[in-house]
Structures are given as C-alpha cells and as structure tokens.
Amino acid sequence: MERRTFGGLLRAAREQAQLTLEGLAAASGVSVRAIGDMERGRSLPRRSTLNELLDALALDEGERRALAAAARPESPRPARQVPRQLPPDLRTFRGRTDALAAVRRLTDGIGERSGHALVAAVGGMAGVGKTSLAVHWAHQVADRFPDGQLYVNLRGFDPSGTAVDPGEALAGFLAALGVPGGSVPDGTEQRAALFRARLAGLRMIVLLDNARDSQQVRQLLPHAPGCLTVVTSRTHLTALAAADEAHLVDLDLWTDAEALDALAARIGPERVAAEPAGAAALVALCGRLPLAVAITAAHLAAQPALALGVAADELARSRSRLDVLSTDDPHTDVRAAFSWSYEALEPAAARFFRHLTVLPGPAFSAESAASTAGEPMATARRLLRLLSSASLLARGAGGHFVLHDLVREHGRDLLDRERDDRFAAELRLLDYLRHNARGAVRALETRPVLELEQPPTPGVVLVPFDSREQANAWFEQEVRTVLAALRRTDDPRLLHFRLELARDCMPYFSAQGQWANEIAMQRLGLDAALLLDDPAGVGSAAAALARALAETGQGEEADWLLGLVGHQLDRLPPLGRADALRSIGWVRGRQQRYEEALDHARRALDVYRTLSSPNLVARELNAVGWYLALLGRHREAVASCREALPLLQETGNRFSEAATRDSIGYALYHLGELHEAVGHFEISLALYEEVLDRYNQAEVLDHLALAQRDLGDARAARESWQRAADLLGAIGNPRAAEMRSHALALAGQETAGGAATGTATEQAADGSPQRTP
Numbered sequence: 001m002e003r004r005t006f007g008g009l010l011r012a013a014r015e016q017a018q019l020t021l022e023g024l025a026a027a028s029g030v031s032v033r034a035i036g037d038m039e040r041g042r043s044l045p046r047r048s049t050l051n052e053l054l055d056a057l058a059l060d061e062g063e064r065r066a067l068a069a070a071a072r073p074e075s076p077r078p079a080r081q082v083p084r085q086l087p088p089d090l091r092t093f094r095g096r097t098d099a100l101a102a103v104r105r106l107t108d109g110i111g112e113r114s115g116h117a118l119v120a121a122v123g124g125m126a127g128v129g130k131t132s133l134a135v136h137w138a139h140q141v142a143d144r145f146p147d148g149q150l151y152v153n154l155r156g157f158d159p160s161g162t163a164v165d166p167g168e169a170l171a172g173f174l175a176a177l178g179v180p181g182g183s184v185p186d187g188t189e190q191r192a193a194l195f196r197a198r199l200a201g202l203r204m205i206v207l208l209d210n211a212r213d214s215q216q217v218r219q220l221l222p223h224a225p226g227c228l229t230v231v232t233s234r235t236h237l238t239a240l241a242a243a244d245e246a247h248l249v250d251l252d253l254w255t256d257a258e259a260l261d262a263l264a265a266r267i268g269p270e271r272v273a274a275e276p277a278g279a280a281a282l283v284a285l286c287g288r289l290p291l292a293v294a295i296t297a298a299h300l301a302a303q304p305a306l307a308l309g310v311a312a313d314e315l316a317r318s319r320s321r322l323d324v325l326s327t328d329d330p331h332t333d334v335r336a337a338f339s340w341s342y343e344a345l346e347p348a349a350a351r352f353f354r355h356l357t358v359l360p361g362p363a364f365s366a367e368s369a370a371s372t373a374g375e376p377m378a379t380a381r382r383l384l385r386l387l388s389s390a391s392l393l394a395r396g397a398g399g400h401f402v403l404h405d406l407v408r409e410h411g412r413d414l415l416d417r418e419r420d421d422r423f424a425a426e427l428r429l430l431d432y433l434r435h436n437a438r439g440a441v442r443a444l445e446t447r448p449v450l451e452l453e454q455p456p457t458p459g460v461v462l463v464p465f466d467s468r469e470q471a472n473a474w475f476e477q478e479v480r481t482v483l484a485a486l487r488r489t490d491d492p493r494l495l496h497f498r499l500e501l502a503r504d505c506m507p508y509f510s511a512q513g514q515w516a517n518e519i520a521m522q523r524l525g526l527d528a529a530l531l532l533d534d535p536a537g538v539g540s541a542a543a544a545l546a547r548a549l550a551e552t553g554q555g556e557e558a559d560w561l562l563g564l565v566g567h568q569l570d571r572l573p574p575l576g577r578a579d580a581l582r583s584i585g586w587v588r589g590r591q592q593r594y595e596e597a598l599d600h601a602r603r604a605l606d607v608y609r610t611l612s613s614p615n616l617v618a619r620e621l622n623a624v625g626w627y628l629a630l631l632g633r634h635r636e637a638v639a640s641c642r643e644a645l646p647l648l649q650e651t652g653n654r655f656s657e658a659a660t661r662d663s664i665g666y667a668l669y670h671l672g673e674l675h676e677a678v679g680h681f682e683i684s685l686a687l688y689e690e691v692l693d694r695y696n697q698a699e700v701l702d703h704l705a706l707a708q709r710d711l712g713d714a715r716a717a718r719e720s721w722q723r724a725a726d727l728l729g730a731i732g733n734p735r736a737a738e739m740r741s742h743a744l745a746l747a748g749q750e751t752a753g754g755a756a757t758g759t760a761t762e763q764a765a766d767g768s769p770q771r772t773p
C-alpha cells in the first residue's frame with residue numbers, strides 16, 4: 001500500500017475485504033460511528049482498537065505495518081496535554097443493565113447532535129452507586145472522546161462540609177488542559193469562558209462528581225457539541241434539566257439479582273451458591289443498597305470461614321445495622337454517607353425528616369407525614385419536596401413516599417439524639433388515622449355514624465370526603481399504615497385507638513372482601529379490648545373477627561369467639577347487645593346453622609325495635625328474611641323483606657336496601673318467579689354499585705346469573721358470572737375461580753341456545769350464600 005492517511009488506507013482495506021462499515025463493525029467489535037470517524041480523518045484508533053481492526057481485516061504483515069504506521073501522526077501534534085483523569089473502573093461492577101442501556105442511548109447519538117453538548121445528571125440516594133455507574137459508563141465510551149477526560153470531586157456532600165468552589169474546579173481543569181498557571185484568570189466567569197474556549201472543537205468527557213446543586217456545576221459545563229458531561233449528585237438537578245437540557249438519570253436500589261451478583265463478585269460465586277438463603281438474607285438486610293452490600297462483602301472477604309447464614313443472623317440481631325455497616329473511612333461508611341445528606345438540610349426539613357421515622361412501614365402519604373410532624377399541608381409538601389430532592393426520600397408511582405430501611409434507622413437515631421417528642425408524634429399519627437377513618441366511614445355508610453367525642457389533636461390533617469370514591473381512595477392509601485401503626489401500638493395510653501380503628505375499618509374491608517386484613521385488624525382490636533376490659537369493645541371486635549373467620553372457613557375459632565361474645569351480652573347496653581346478637585346470627589348463617597341464625601336475628605330485631613331506629617329495624621328485618629329464605633320459607637322471607645323496604649328508602653340506607661332487594665330476588669327465584677326476581681337483582685346490583693361494594697356486587701351477579709340461565713339466556717348469565725369473577729379477582733377473593741368456571745360452563749351453550757339445569761341451582765339452594773344480610 002502507498003503511504004497516505006490512515007483513513008484512506010482503512011477504507012481501501014475494508015473495500016478490499018469486501019466489508020461494509022456494518023460488517024467491519026460486527027467483525028471487530030468497534031462501533032460503526034468510530035470506524036466512520038476514522039475513515040473521514042476525524043480520529044485515530046487506540047492501539048487495542050487498531051489491533052481489533054487489523055485482525056478483522058485479515059491483512060498480511062506488510063499491510064498491517066502500513067496501517068499501523070499510518071495510525072501514528074506523520075508530524076508532531078500541536079503541543080497540548082490530553083488529560084486522562086477518570087478514576088479506575090470497578091472490577092466488581094455488576095448490574096445496572098437498564099440504567100446503562102439508557103445512558104448508552106444518549107452517547108450513541110452524540111455524533112448526530114448539532115451545536116449542543118450532551119449533559120447527563122445521575123441522581124440517587126447516598127450509597128446507591130452513582131459514581132460507580134458514571135465512571136463505568138465513561139470508561140466504556142472513552143474511545144469516542146479522543147481528546148481526553150476531566151474529573152473533579154465537587155465534595156457537595158463531604159465530611160469536610162466544604163464544597164469545591166466552581167472557580168477552583170475550573171483552575172484544575174485549565175491546568176489539565178495545559179494552560180500555564182500565570183495565564184489562568186482570577187475571576188470564575190473568566191475562567192469558565194477560557195475553559196469553554198479551550199474545549200471548542202474537542203471531544204472530551206467531563207465528569208463532575210458529587211455535586212451539591214445545579215448552581216455549583218453550571219459554570220463547569222462545556223458548550224462544545226462533541227463533549228459529554230456527566231454529573232452525579234444526591235440532589236435531583238431539575239434546574240439543570242430545565243435550563244441546560246440535562247438528561248436526568250435516576251438511580252434506584254439494586255434488584256435482588258443485581259445485589260446477589262455483586263456480592264458474588266466480591267466474595268466468590270461458590271460461596272454464594274453454597275448458601276443461597278444466607279446470601280439472600282444478607283442483601284435484604286442491606287436493603288439492596290450497593291454501599292451496604294460492598295461493606296458487608298468486605299467484612300465477609302476478611303472472614304472466609306464465616307457462614308453467610310451466621311453473618312445474616314448477626315446482622316439481623318444487631319442493635320443497629322448501621323453500626324455493623326461501618327468502616328474506618330467516612331467515605332465508605334453508610335451512617336456517614338447518610339449524615340452528609342442530613343447535615344445539608346435546613347433545620348425545618350431536618351426536624352421533619354426525623355419525625356418521618358415515627359411512621360410505620362416504608363411507604364406513607366403526605367397527609368400522614370404532615371400529621372406526624374404536626375405541620376400544615378403546604379409546609380409538609382414543601383419539606384417533602386426538599387427531602388425527595390436530597391434523595392432521602394423516594395416517590396412511588398402512586399404518589400406515596402418511600403423511606404429506605406437504613407435511612408429510617410439513621411433517622412430514628414437522630415430522633416433520639418435530638419430528644420424529639422416521639423409519643424406526641426405517635427399520638428398525632430393515630431389521631432390522624434382515627435378521625436379520617438371515621439370521616440371516610442361517614443361517606444361510605446348510608447346510616448348515621450356518630451362523631452368522635454374528642455376533637456383531633458392540634459396538627460392533625462383532616463381530609464375532606466365529598467364522595468364514596470374519595471373515602472375508598474383514602475382507605476386504600478392508608479390501610480397499610482393503619483395496620484402497621486396498630487401492630488406497633490402497645491402503650492396503654494394508646495390502646496383505645498386499636499378498638500376505634502378496628503371498628504371503623506370494618507365497612508371498607510367487608511365491602512372489598514379483604515378478609516385477611518379484617519382478621520388482622522380485629523385481632524388487634526380484640527387484644528386491646530381484653531386488656532382494657534371493655535365489654536362493648538370485646539363484643540364488637542370478637543363478633544367482627546368471628547364473621548371474617550367464618551367467611552374464610554375458619555369455623556372452629558369462630559365458635560370460640562361467639563362464646564366470648566355471648567359472655568359479654570349481659571354487660572352490653574341494648575344497642576351493643578343487639579349488634580352482638582346480629583353478628584352471632586350472621587356467623588351461624590355462614591356455618592349453615594340457619595335455625596340458630598334466624599333465632600339470633602329475631603332476638604336482635606326485638607331489641608332494635610325498642611331503640612326507635614327505623615334504619616336498624618329495617619336492616620334486621622332483611623336479616624330475618626334472608627335466613628327464612630335459606631330455610632326454604634320463601635313466602636315468609638319476602639314478607640319480612642318487603643316490610644323493610646319502605647323504612648330503608650325513607651332513611652336512605654342504600655346498602656341495606658341493596659341487600660334486601662337481593663334477599664327478595666333470591667326468595668322469588670326459588671319460588672319460580674324468575675322475571676320478578678331478575679328485576680330485584682338488577683336494582684340491588686345498581687345500589688351496590690352506587691355504594692362501591694364490589695364484593696356484594698359479585699354475590700348479586702351470581703344470583704342474577706342463575707335466574708338468567710334458568711330463563712334460557714345463557715349469554716346474559718355467562719356475562720354476569722364473568723363480571724362476578726372480575727370483581728372478586730380484583731379484590732383477591734378465591735371465589736373468583738368458581739364464578740369463572742360457571743361462565744366457562746355456559747360458553748358453549750350460547751350458540752346452541754340451551755340453558756343449564758340442575759347442578760348450580762341445587763348448589764345455590766343447598767349452599768351458603770356469603771352476602772352480609
């Protein structure tokens with residue numbers, strides 16, 4: 001080959017080998033863009049890249065020497081330093097597949113950008129691995145930036161407490177670019193201008209690590225279109241995105257698989273494979289936080305004989321995981337890493353953060369956070385934004401906030417150190433839950449709900465409930481907080497909250513068919529009632545728990561609980577005694593002991609009639625009618641339920657009217673009056689939809705489907721059973737499978753025009769419908 005430029009020789013060799021750019025890229029592992037830049041004379045290859053190209057082209061020795069010689073400049077390049085300041089890439093870097101794919105897409109398009117430099121800001125909580133990702137990415141794409149790399153640790157969150165001044169960072173960059181010390185301007189703006197001038201026309205990587213905020217990095221950004229700037233910060237640099245078009249990359253915790261892979265990379269895959277359960281427990285206790293996993297791995301590497309299960313037990317039993325996850329270097333100490341983020345907060349945000357650790361569980365709402373800290377909502381939202389921006393909090397897709405386990409532990413230590421009033425915060429949280437649960441029940445119920453005797457504690461947020469949808473949404477948002485808070489509440493001064501919340505959450509749990517939550521809640525309520533020796537509380541909680549257990553087939557314990565309720569009857573006031581009798585009747589009905597159910601319902605009705613409450617009387621008339629229907633006394637059932645209807649319509653009790661319409665329809669169905677039965681089922685269904693009771697909608701649809709099927713309308717019956725299956729499936733009720741099987745059984749009959757007979761009707765007549773009467 002004649003001596004000419006490397007680009008010309010490379011193109012000739014490629015064409016001689018009959019390879020396209022893409023073919024050479026695939027054979028060599030060098031990107032199409034990089035090869036194209038070389039052929040156009042824009043860049044020269046590194047030695048390793050050159051060897052890959054030569055091997056792929058299969059050149060003879062003379063051709064290889066010619067290309068190698070051409071790869072060296074024929075004349076000395078202008079005197080200019082080419083800085084190579086990137087920190088070393090971690091040998092044990094693992095995972096981050098999604099994040100790397102995202103940032104690689106940014107880099108892949110850099111050559112196509114016109115007039116714009118590329119800026120990427122990697123954010124995330126302390127210890128999540130922002131610097132590791134940025135350095136790894138920069139090393140992977142370094143060959144695309146032949147003019148070098150600049151790096152500075154801006155110490156935005158550092159034990160020294162002093163962040164690097166932008167002017168100081170610029171002086172370091174200019175020195176690395178070969179600017180003599182005497183030629184470096186004094187002012188920051190002048191230094192920034194010279195820095196950008198020196199980078200004009202160059203292709204460089206600038207890594208700005210550990211930035212405090214957008215302002216600190218703005219003057220360090222090159223404007224050259226061929227430059228890549230990567231910023232890492234615990235602060236979400238939204239201002240940099242808005243003003244400088246930075247691409248924000250939010251780095252989350254490792255997945256379980258990534259954390260295990262990283263642990264294996266540090267202590268050996270054989271050790272992890274030998275104890276998978278111990279390894280999984282360790283990364284879980286580390287909260288899948290990369291820094292915590294790295295520290296744990298370092299401890300394990302120093303003790304190769306230590307079993308992973310033993311190490312996990314020690315970490316779980318330690319008084320403070322943060323003590324175990326400590327090192328002699330504050331830069332690799334989990335507690336120190338968190339403390340730098342905390343110390344950067346304004347006093348109000350620091351206090352608010354400490355109070356968040358009183359909240360149980362990892363996720364919480366803005367309203368519960370505001371109440372716990374005793375702050376107005378406007379202030380709380382501002383402070384939550386500050387804490388989220390500082391990466392001490394994360395925001396879930398549903399709008400809730402999430403506090404990492406190790407961050408919470410650090411915050412609890414701070415709460416104790418600052419001597420904040422933990423009891424007052426717990427009281428405000430429970431009062432928030434109690435008052436808003438009562439407000440939500442008032443919106444859900446169509447019968448009168450008593451006001452709480454005591455007003456809310458100052459600082460508690462009261463949520464307005466203008467619709468049933470809002471009430472349901474509040475319960476859905478706070479139910480985990482309610483359960484977690486009550487499990488942790490063992491102070492005798494707070495036990496009454498268990499009783500009141502157990503009572504007020506019951507309508508929501510029942511309407512949604514959330515029997516597991518109802519059982520957990522009522523157990524807590526019953527425990528509190530027994531400790532307080534509150535007969536009304538024991539009666540209501542034991543009855544509600546028995547109902548939920550009977551609903552899930554746990555009849556033996558339900559019997560014991562009904563005995564406990566029975567022992568309280570003489571200690572209860574009339575209303576409590578009537579409610580207890582009603583509950584016993586419900587459980588006996590669920591157990592198919594219909595005579596006993598009817599007896600208790602009639603006894604409850606007698607008491608309700610003495611209380612001058614038409615609503616309660618009508619509700620129990622329906623219960624009596626329902627048990628009569630289950631006993632096959634259908635005419636009596638219709639009469640009892642028809643007596644209830646005008647009372648319910650007068651009081652506006654939509655829920656009980658829905659149940660009564662269903663009872664009438666059920667009795668009429670078994671009397672063979674199918675068309676009239678369908679009419680009542682349809683009214684019942686509409687009323688249950690109005691009160692947002694998905695569980696009982698499904699029960700009515702089951703009854704409606706039977707009538708539709710017996711009328712010969714297989715399509716309508718199938719659709720009703722399918723709707724019932726969808727409703728029950730949405731709330732995790734196992735009866736969804738039963739409804740779906742009924743729908744599937746009718747699928748083949750739609751075209752045949754036939755109607756099923758026999759089995760389902762017999763099961764319906766002999767079985768135990770689960771709707772609350």
